[in-house]
Amino acid sequence: MEKVKPKKHLGQHFLTDLSIAERIAQAVKGHGGVNQVLEIGPGMGVLTDFLLKNPQELYLIDIDKESIAYLHQKYPQLGDRIIEGDYLKYDSHQALPEKYAIAGNFPYNISSQIFFKILEEKNRVTEVVCMLQKEVAQRIASPKGNKDYGILSVLLQAWYDIDYLFTVPPGVFNPPPKVNSGVIRLTRNSVAKLDCDERLFFKVVKGGFATRRKTLRNALKPFGLSEEFKSHPMLDMRAEQLDVADFVFLTQQIEKSRGANQTV
Known part of the structure; x- marks a missing residue:
C-alpha cells in the first residue's frame, strides 16, 4: 500500500509517534458502558491500530478519498464501518449507534466546528478523547477567571467534565505543525437539561x-x-x-x- 500524503487544504498533520498514539487510545475509557467509538480523520491509521486493541467497536470517518481507499485496504474487517464523509455534515444516525464516543487527531482548522457539532450530539456523544492545537485544548479545559476561558469553555463544560491530559510537540507529526498540540478528554456529565432555555x-x-x-x-x-x-x-x-x-x-x-x- 502506498502511503497517503498529508494534504494542506484539509489541515492534515499525521501523527508518527506510536507511543503517543497508544496513550491517546488508552485514554478512551468507554464512559457509561458505551461500546462504539468513532475516530475522526484517521489518515493512515496510526491511532486506529491502537484503538482496535480497545474492547469498543470502532468506526472511522474521513473526508479524504485517498485515506479512505488506504483504510479499506489496511482494515478490510471494518467494512462499512469505514465512512467516507465530513463529520461536520454527516448525519450520524445513518451508520452510528444511538450512543458513541469520539477519538481523533482533529484538524486544527476545524476543531472548534467539530466541538459545536459534538454539542449538537451531546445526548449521544458520551466521551471525546482528542488531540488539537494546544491553545484550543487549554481554552476548552480552562476554569473561569483564566484568560483562556471562553465560549467553548462554558458551552462544553455545561455538559462535559474536561481533563487536559498531556502536551504533544510538533516534531511527532508529518508535516510538523508550527505549534504544540494538546490531548484532552471530555466525559459526559449527568446534566440532561439546563434549568433555562x-x-x-x-x-x-x-x-x-x-x-x-x-x-x-x-x-x-x-x-x-x-x-x-x-x-x-x-x-x-x-x-x-x-x-x-x-x-x-x-x-x-x-x-x-x-x-x-x-x-x-
Missing part, C-alpha cells in the same frame, strides 16, 4: 464573550435587561469571571425580563 443560553454565552473587555451590563444590553435586574452586581463582572451556573442564572433573568416586557 438552552438556545438562549448559547446566545447569552456568545454575547457575553463577544466583547470580553466590557462588563456584562454593557455586553448583554441587546438582550433587553429589565430595569430591576440592571443593578444586579453580577453585571459588573466580565464573562470570563462566570461559570456555567452563573450563565444559567443570567439566562433565567433574561427570560424573566423578556416575559415581563411581553406582559407589558
